[in-house]
Amino acid sequence: MSAEMVIPARQQKPLSTQQLQQQILPKWEKFLGNCSSLLIIINDSTRTTPTAQILQILLPYIKLLNYQFLVATGTHSTQADLTKLVGKDFAPNRNRIHFHDALRDDMFYLGKTSLGTEVYLNKLIQKFDKILVIGSVEPHYFAAFTGGRKAFLPGTAAYSSIQQNHKLALHPQAKLANLSANPVHTDMSQAAQMLQKDIFSIQTVGTDKILAVASGNLQDSFEKAVAAARKIFLTKLPHQFSVVVAKVNPPFSHTFYQAHKALENCKQALKPNGTFILEASCRDGVGKNDRFWQLLHKFPDHKQLLVNCSQNYVLGDHKAVKISEFLQNNHLWIISKNMKPSSKIKNLRIFPKLPQTSKETNVLIVKNAALQAII
Incomplete structure (x- = not known):
């Protein structure tokens, strides 16, 4: 097959260290105060957040403080290369x-949202005077965008809170x-x-390089980063295609769950x-949480699957x-040497x-289809 159109990974000049310093440090110094x-x-290794690069800019300030890192894993694996994660x-x-x-x-226990989620957060959050959140904003298929508020729910929340929130997906x-009107985001x-805490937020936009950054309070920095992410990651097409080929890069390619x-x-x-x-390589197969894969095999009828998942x-x-909804009217081919080359799932x-x-x-x-998105 030959391509009629190719959407490449974004090629844009990254922000220099000086530009990052100019955008972050004045607000940061004011926030630190006493x-x-x-x-x-910080994000875990399943995200492409350039945390170490940001920390290098803040190093002269942080090393003078009583500080602690809390890696917002949510329900992800806790394994990571610390040098890649936070720097040498x-x-x-x-x-x-x-x-x-x-x-x-x-x-x-923090309280209950208007949507009924009982919010429990990591107790470390209570033990410190101020909080620094370093995140990245990119499209997310049910939360709209990553970053900002996700540092707390799901990032540092109890499993029960995460499950209640994700059911809204x-x-x-x-x-x-x-x-707008997205219950997961709300x-x-x-x-x-x-959370009644003094929080400073740094939200980056980009992949392995920082193309935009927003800093300040959690909500404002998130909104500004979202505006940049819409320009960087979202593409509006003139028409639809008979075949779409989506190439997935690490770290999202490691499991089908992420890919x-x-x-x-x-x-x-x-x-x-x-x-x-x-x-996608899917080097680790479907992933540790393969219940969704089992459900696709167990419930070939989409309506039955939806009822089961809503109730249980x-x-x-x-x-x-x-995935089941998509397969009702479309075909999905997974190209991977690490998954069994057969499937009993329709289409x-x-x-x-x-x-x-x-x-x-x-x-x-x-x-780079795990980050580029079509609207």
């Missing part, structure tokens, strides 16, 4: 880096780039607003009854619902390499 202790909440100056201080454990850490307004925002984001980001470009080709929701079930096939196909010309290729 700070006695600082909790630094902070990595040796392992005792100052705590990986959030949603099941085992001590939590405190079954709502039709919980979708890509949609903040729930997350309300949880963050309940699935590329489908949600780019499915809007596909014509009805089209073929979506997802290329377990964290991750929304993923099965999204879903797995190949170790892209098979020979007809000379289809109505093809869209999206590079």
Whole structure:
């Protein structure tokens, strides 16, 4: 097949260290004031956030403080290369880096959102005078965008709180780039607003390089970063395509659980009854949380699956619902050497390499599809 259109990974000049300093440090210095202790909440290794680069700018200030890192893992794995995560100056201080454990850490009750989520957060949040949040903003298929408020829910929340919040992903307004009336976003925002703490937020936009940055309070920095993310990551197409090829890069390519984001980001470009080709290494297969995969096999009928997940929701079930809905009228090919090359799921096939196909010309290729999104 030959491509009619290719959406490359964004090529844009990154911000220099001087530009980052100019945009961050004046507000940061004012925020520090008479700070006695600082909790630094950062993303885990499943995100491309350039945390170490930001920390290098703040190093002269942080090293003078009583500080602690809290890695906002949500329910992700707690394994990470500390040097890549926080940089060579902070990595040796392992005792100052705590990986959030949603099941085992001590939590405190913050309150209940208007949507009914009971918010429990990591107790470390209570123990420090001020909080620094370093995050990144990119499209998210049911929270609209990552970053900002996600540092708390789901980042540093109890498993029960995360599960209640993520069940809202079954709502039709919980979708890509949609903040309006999105219950997942509303729930997350309300949880963050309940927290009566002095918080400084730095939100980056980009992939391995910082293309934009916003700093200040949690809400304002998030909104400004979202505005930049819309310009950098979202693409509006003139028409739909018969075939969409989505290429997924690390760290999102490691499991199908994560690589699935590329489908949600780019499915809007596909014509009805089209073929979506997802290329990802999936070196770890489906992923540890494979319940969604089992549900897809157990409930071939989409309506039955939706009823089951609505009544008996377990964290991750929304993923099965999204994929099942897509497969009602479309085909999904997963190209991976690390997944079994067969599937009993209707309209879903797995190949170790892209098979020979007809000379289809109505093809869209999206590079870095876990971050680039079609609207």
